[in-house]
Amino acid sequence: MARDSDSSSLVRLNIGGKKFCTTIDTLTQREPDSMLAAMFTGRRTISQDPENGFVFVDRDGKHFRHILNWLRDGAVPVLKDSQYAELLREAGYYQLFGLIDGISDVMNQRKKNEESDAELTRIDIIKCIQSERVRFRGVNLSGLDLSKLDLSFVDFSYACITNVFFSRANLQCAKFRDVDAEGANFHNSTLRECEFTGANLRGALLAGANLQSANLQDACLIDCSFCQADLRSAHLQNADLTNANLEGAILEGANMKGAKLSNTNLRGANLQRAYLRQVNLKDTHLEGAKLDGANLLGAIR
Known part of the structure; x- marks a missing residue:
């Protein structure tokens, strides 16, 4: 993780083997009480590879891009119900309660439109x-x-x-x-x-x-x-x-x-x-x- 003097420092993440790049601002501003925010505001210890600077999180990285997009612009992705169930599990792990609410609202509306x-x-x-x-x-x-x-x-x-x-x-x-x-x-x-x-x-x-x-x-x-x-x-x-x-x-x-x-x-x-x-x-x-x-x-x- 490259730390500059400001909170927009570049962050390199390794989520279960998948690599991502974002900023501390993205990880901390939309959901300040989340586990990700705690990791990058000093409230939780992180595991960083000294050779490449990647912070490792032992989770499946399949849906992490959707999590990053939510943190960036508040967008709930359009997914199949089975994929929403997987994303809800990841959102629960990262304590992203705003994303959980957003997914729930989308799925509720979908249920109303289906038999x-x-x-x-x-x-x-x-x-x-x-x-x-x-x-x-x-x-x-x-x-x-x-x-x-x-x-x-x-x-x-x-x-x-x-x-x-x-x-x-x-x-x-x-x-x-x-x-x-x-x-x-x-x-x-x-x-x-x-x-x-x-x-x-x-x-x-x-x-x-x-x-x-x-x-x-x-x-x-x-x-x-x-x-x-x-x-x-x-x-x-x-x-x-x-x-x-x-x-x-x-x-x-x-x-x-x-x-x-x-x-x-x-x-x-x-x-x-x-x-x-x-x-x-x-x-x-x-x-x-x-x-x-x-x-x-x-x-x-």
Whole structure:
């Protein structure tokens, strides 16, 4: 990285083997709270090759050009839904919440213009939640836009909610027992005291979500993004967090007994007083994590 006296210094990036060139201004101005901004404002250490000056980031570089274009001019690219899912995962890793919102808006509009396999529509859901006791147990709601709705205490157990948009929704005390929620978007949603026991949340986006005291026991959380999520006192016993991203998450007092943490990103996470007894942390990324008062008896490190 070539550093000049001003913040427009040239930056050379190696993203999983793909080379990019940009400036510090580009990486820091549009999303100042992102991981990339933290890397180039001194708030996070970086790995720089002394021979060629490239800063290495161990991520797939396939969609990084779209990330750079977003940071340059705020443009959300036109992609296939499967590619948007991949880009959302990368945006979650880099904590680019503005890009996440932009992609969500585009996909929501696209869903409105296409036929859905869901058994109910957003209007149907809104009418239903005006009742006192609402249950969608076993219903297929895949692909619906349910963002920003008050869905507190609703029972979604056993439902198919794959790729549903719950971003900014109020889901406090909702039940998601044994749901298929692969690829669902819970960005910045309220999920306090929710039940996700046995749920399939593979690849789901929960960045910035409030999951205080939520029950995620036995859930499949592979490849999930929990960046900056609040998981205080959450129940994560036997949950599979393989490859999950919990960077900067609050896990204070969380019970993680028996959780699978292979290649899990817990950098900068707050794990104070968390229950990690006999958990295998050998392949877990814990740089900068707070472990004061954590129960690590018998943990493999």
